[in-house]
Amino acid sequence: MxxxxxxxxxxxxxxxxxxxxxxxxxxxxxxxxxxxxxxxxxxxxxxxxxxxxxxxxxxxxxxxxxxxxxxxxxxxxxxxxxWVFPAKTPPPVSQSDPQAEARKDDVPTEQAQQVAARFARSYMNLNSADRDARAKELEGDLAKGIDPKLGWDGSGMQLVAQTIPGAVTQTKPHRARVSVDVRVSVTTTKSGRQQTTSGWRALEVPVAQVGDRVVVTGEPALVGMPTAVSYNAPAGADADSTLSVATRDVVKDFLNAWADGSQDQASAPGADIQPLGSGLSLDSLDSWVADVGSGERRTGTAVVRWALAGAQLQQTYQITLTKVSAGGASRWQVDAVTAKTA
Incomplete structure (x- = not known):
């Protein structure tokens, strides 16, 4: 102390x-x-x-x-x-997303696709008998001051059946180009007879965002369509020959009922299989192969030939079977039908 x-x-x-x-x-x-x-x-x-x-x-x-x-x-x-100056709670620290910051100047994808698809339809519709109609449609999506003729000489005839917008490539802040696939039909006359041919064209449309709108900023350009690429399909499942023979008639009866619109009577209870529609009939069941497996739910591959529009069209399905039991007896019934994927 x-x-x-x-x-x-x-x-x-x-x-x-x-x-x-x-x-x-x-x-x-x-x-x-x-x-x-x-x-x-x-x-x-x-x-x-x-x-x-x-x-x-x-x-x-x-x-x-x-x-x-x-x-x-x-x-x-x-x-x-x-007591006099209480401590203030610091504001929350916001974490910035670099990708979000980079996208803030992008042209809105959905709006750009909508404008480009509408514009491509009007642009590829050519009718020398009504030139002004095309120009009026194009003016609605063009930036002001651009000639709505866009390089067309005013002759020819071409009709657009369908447009499918594709990728939107951002080129500069608030600017992009949109890929659009266009299905066109062209009517020509040879030796006094008219002939119509249809095909796909690929178009790239330049667009820009101005305020809350997306407008076309200049002439579109025709570009090449994608070409085919190689694909090696994986090996399929082994076949169950016994089940294939035992269920072939089950599958064929279902396909006939499906074409007739009475698939509910031929499918398994609870199956949700939509009708095919009118004008279609089963020409033949070319092949049915059940996959090796076990249990009361099995799959297989059916090669079907339909008759429609005066022609025959062969298609491949993956069909799922399920075993249904009632009154001490059981049988196989179709439970689902989908396209066959390799």
Whole structure:
């Protein structure tokens, strides 16, 4: 306690009255050895002896007082400051998405495809007997100041049957080009007889975003159509010859019912198979192969020849069979029909 009092610059504690010559315990009690009593008497006679403080201890004591008062003052200041000026919650840190930042100047894909497909239809429709109709349609999607003829000399005849918008390639901020596939029909006359041919054309349409609109900024360009590529189909499943023979008539009866629109009667309970529509009949079931497997649900491949529009059209299906039990008997029925995927 003496060291702490010195650090806080407090006066030394004085002995209480009567303590200097405190009497020895009364007789009848245990007494201390003579040498202990002598030592206590000597200390009482001397009293509080002052010890001269060294300069290093004096400096340490003063420095300690300064540190303690600084800590007390700092605690008091910060406490009062937080009462008057409470700490503000920092705003949430927003994490930016680099890809989103890069896309913010992109032309909207869906809007660009819609505008480009509509424009391509009007652009590829050519009718020398009504030139103004084409120009009026094109003006609705063209930027102002562009000639709506767009390089057409005003002759010829071509009709558009269908347009399919494709990829939107962003070229510059708020600018892009859109690929559009166009199905056109061209009528020509040879030896006094008219002949119509149809085919696909590929078109690229330049567009730009102006405010909340997408407009065509110039002449489109005809480009090449994609060509065929090689594809190695994976090996098919092994055939279950026994099940193939046992279920061939089941599959054929279902196909006839499907063409007639009565597929619900020939399919398994709960099957959801939509009708094919009128004008179609089964010419033949060219092949039916059930895949190797187990259980009460099996798949197989059917090669079917349909008769429609005075022609025959061969198609390949994947057919799913399920075993249905009733009255102690069971049989296979068609549960699903989809296109065969390699």
């Amino acid at each position: 003496s060291a702490l009092r010195k650090m806080l610059n407090l006066p030394e504690k004085k002995p209480k009255g009567g303590e200097e010559g405190k009497a020895a315990p009364e007789s009848g009690h245990d007494t201390e050895p003579d040498e202990h009593a002598a030592q206590r008497t000597a200390r009482a006679a001397v009293g509080w002896a002052e010890e001269e403080e060294s300069s290093s201890r004096s400096f340490a004591r003063r420095a300690g007082r300064v540190v303690i008062w600084c800590v007390i003052g700092l605690a008091a200041f910060t406490g009062v400051r937080t």
